[in-house]
Amino acid sequence: MQSTANYLWHTDDLLGQGATASVYKARNKKSGELVAVKVFNTTSYLRPREVQVREFEVLRKLNHQNIIKLFAVEETGGSRQKVLVMEYCSSGSLLSVLESPENAFGLPEDEFLVVLRCVVAGMNHLRENGIVHRDIKPGNIMRLVGEEGQSIYKLTDFGAARELDDDEKFVSVYGTEEYLHPDMYERAVLRKPQQKAFGVTVDLWSIGVTLYHAATGSLPFIPFGGPRRNKEIMYRITTEKPAGAIAGAQRRENGPLEWSYTLPITCQLSLGLQSQLVPILANILEVEQAKCWGFDQFFAETSDILQRVVIHVFSLSQAVLHHVYIHAHNTIAIFQEAVHKQTSVAPRHQEYLFEGHLCVLEPSISAQHIAHTTASSPLTLFSTAIPKGLAFRDPALDVPKFVPKVDLQADYNTAKGVLGAGYQALRLARVLLDGQELMLRGLHWVMEVLQATCRRTLEVVRTSLLYLSSSLGTERSSSVAGMPEIQELKVAAELRSRLRTLAEVLSRCSQNIMETQESLSSLSQELVKSRDQGARAWGSGGDPAMNKNPPPCTAPDTSQEEKTIWGPAPIWEFEEHLGNLSSIQQIQCCLDKMNFIYKQFKKSRMRPGLGYNEEQIHKLDKMNFSHLAKRLLQVFQEECVQKYQASLVTHGKRMRVVHETRNHLRLVGCSVAACNTEAQGVQESLSKILEELSHQLLQDRAKGAQASPPPIAPYPSPTPKDLLLHMQELCEGMKLLASDLLDNNRIIERTVKDLGDPLGSTGVW
Incomplete structure (x- = not known):
């Protein structure tokens, strides 16, 4: 003590x-x-x-x-x-967090943002007080768990720190070599004499390496054999790095240097965050101090990221979830441009659903009006893009192999690498499952919108048919015996023919809409089967990730018939099948057993050696560990990846049906709108004829006042006054029809507008 x-x-x-x-x-x-x-x-x-x-x-x-x-x-x-x-931080350092197998490929996005926020805030306080740290690294960033369970990271170890203004220099060398600025590395590690002085930007280099390490789980600059075994190549990588590159590696002995300008695909950060982070890394991992950013620009750019809000957007056609980072004060137009960069869907072709309802986004209003989204409840974007699904690296490619002999340190390192790949497989399996869920849910909502469109259009068509039938009856009653033949052709025959043609067109439209409804019902039944198959394949037995509460995605009210088609349970509520372990559970079970063996290896590596019996147990553990890893990866490939790829193919076929249905509905809507326009033309023609008859009646009255009364006929023919009354009745009926058709036309135009333009050059809805 x-x-x-x-x-x-x-x-x-x-x-x-x-x-x-x-x-x-x-x-x-x-x-x-x-x-x-x-x-x-x-x-x-x-x-x-x-x-x-x-x-x-x-x-x-x-x-x-x-x-x-x-x-x-x-x-x-x-x-x-x-x-x-x-102050004591019970959760260790950022380095200990990164060395955990769960974070072998970097931190989750939310945790990385916490690290970024804390490091930036701490460094900003140092610069406000004129302090240069000179030994920034994950091991000198401690983690504390707050009262609400949140992570708080704190800079520590100020043994190398000193007061230094932005324009001052120092010549003493401190730091840890993997995170050391190349100029300092040259003198401290390679022992080469040089008279360079160093400024505060050396901390920026260390921050860049630290952030890359936190984002990816590995160092950015790796020579063959490792940074501490090949120091000359390590120096070459850092000093020869091209502008814009954020990482470099030598894959084989005496091999060429390979540069990376993006974060690796195994990184857990979204492409939306990566697009904001990569330019910062590129500009602070710059050897020449004249080209390197200063702290003012670094703080400005990182604060810009931290002040943004994330909007989750699931591209239904591409089957990919995107994280879109924008400022709350940005307009919808800026949000749409950000979506365009990630999805290649132009703003004018972007249509969204949220929780089963269409979202109309006005480009000029603030993005604050967009609903709050989460990864499980995103905005759903639909277009005619080809489904591509999630791009990922097979975890099996990152699995190291045990050496045949017993080497406690090597066995520990290998077990750690294999376990890290296993956790990556578990994460990917959950992401693939979430993707399938979002695909099915999005399709369900789109079909509900199309079914609502069918109902609305069919109602308009039936109303139009009813008034046309009524008008045809009125027209027949207006055909008065004794009218001249030419007048009968103009007023009755031609009018009857035009109205009858409109009725036939609308009848065909009605039939087409009913056929479309049958097609949608068939697709709905397919989705029910997919849901049930997904439940059997993935299960929800005891996996915590699957037993979550359903997201607050409430689809619009549907008729009892549609509810029967879809089934009583929402798409995201998978059925539980007892006795049939899900692939998620199987992977988790393998990981639990592997983790137990890994902890044994972690203890053993600190010992100088093992006795005979302990060594035999150690060998058996290696065999079991390898068997569990093989089983885990097999389940991932056969139960997760293959079924996900099959679901993508099926999703693509269903999306084509949806596109065809949507386009067909639009064409039907155009036909109905054309019929309404034609009916208005009939009404205008009728009004013109009525005006001519009124004029003729006035002329006849003027002549009748001067002439003697005509003899009484045994069968009196209709007078112009009677004819005018009949035509007025017909005109009033047609006016009512035209008024209703005009209202219907507005409904059709809104429907067609909602459906989009399927005939455009891009083919987007």
Whole structure:
């Protein structure tokens, strides 16, 4: 045990160890509060005194939630050495988080954003106080879990820190070589004499390497054999890196250097976030200080990312979920352009559904009006793009193999790599399942919209037919005996023919709509079968990811007939099949067993060797571990990937049916609209004839006043006045018909507008 006046600790409770000090977990003697104490070794006292006290002075100057807190500077009882009493972070460092097999390919997007926010805020506080850290790395970023379970990251280890303004330089060398600026690396690691002075931007290089490590799970610059075994190539990679490149690697001994300008496909960050992050990495991982960004620009660009909101957009045709990062004050037009960059769907062709309802997005309004989305409840974008599905790297390609002999350290490293690939397979399996769910749900909603369109159009057609039939009856009653033959042809025969033609066209439209409804019903039944098959294949037995509450996606009310077609359960509620383990569960079960063996290997690697019996058990564990990994990857390929690819093919076929149905409905709508227009023309013609008859009646009255009354005929013929009354009745009927058809025409125009333009050059809905 060691102690100061107020704190005590045991030297076995080691939290970390560096070149000049060790950090232990300690307790307050009175309250029992856990703290961390930094105890300096003999080497540290060989440094100049101003260097020794620099860390005390820096920490006393700083006060920020993302900087480790200094509670006290006390002396140990015997040697009277100075120790730093600091805030204790029970969750370890960012490095320990990244070394966990779950994060072998980088942090999840939400956690990465927390790291970015905390590092940027902490570094901003350092620059406001004129401090350069000079040893930024994941091991010097501690993690604390807040009261609400959120991660809080804090910068620590200010042993190399010093006060330095933006325009000042320093010549002393500090840091960890993998995260060291190339100019400092040349002198500190390669021991090459050079007289370069360094500025505050050396911290930016270290931040760039750290952020890349957090995003991908690996370092950006990797020579063959590793950074510490091939130092000359390591220096070459960092100094010869082309502009815009963010990573470089040498795949084989004496092989060429390969450059990367994007984050690897195994990264868990969305393409939307990557597009914002990659330019920042490219500009702070710049060797020449004249080309490297300064802190002002770095803070501006990172703050721009952190101030954005994410809108989740699922491209139904492409079957891909996108994360679109925009500012809340941006307009819908800017959002649509961002969607265009990720999906290649032009803004004028973008149509959206949200929770089963059509969304009309006006380009000029604020994006704040877009509903709150999540990965499980995104905006659904539909277009005629070809389904491509999620692009991913097969985890089997990243699985290392055990060496035949017993090598505790090598076996541990191999087990860690295999376990990391297993966790990647589990994540991908869940993503593939979510993609299938979103495909089925989106198709269900689109069909409900089309069915509603069918009902609306059919109602318009039937109303039009009813009025046409009524008008034909009125027209027949207006044919008065004794009318001249030429007048009968103009008023009756021609009118009857035109109205009858319209009625026939509308009847065919009605039949087409009913056939379309039958086609949609058939597709709905297919979706029900797919849902049931998905339930059997994926299951929902005991997997926590599958037993989540259904997302708040409420489709529009449908008729009882449609509810029967679709079934009583929503698309996202999979049936539970007892006795049939899902692929997710099988993968998770394999991982649990592999994780147990991995922990045994982790303990064994710290031992100098194993006894005979322990060694035999170790060999059996290696065999079991390999068998479990093989089984896991087999389940992933056969039960997840192959079924997902099959679902993509089926989804593509269904989308083609949906496109054809949508286009057919639009053509029917155009036909109905044309019939309505024709009916209006008939009404106009009738009005013209009526005007001529009125004029003739006035002339006849004028002549009758001057002539003698005609003899009474045995069968009186209709007078012009009677004829005029009949024509007025017919005209009034046609006016009512034209008015109703005009209203119907507006409904059809809105429907056609909703359906889009299937005949355009792009073929988008």
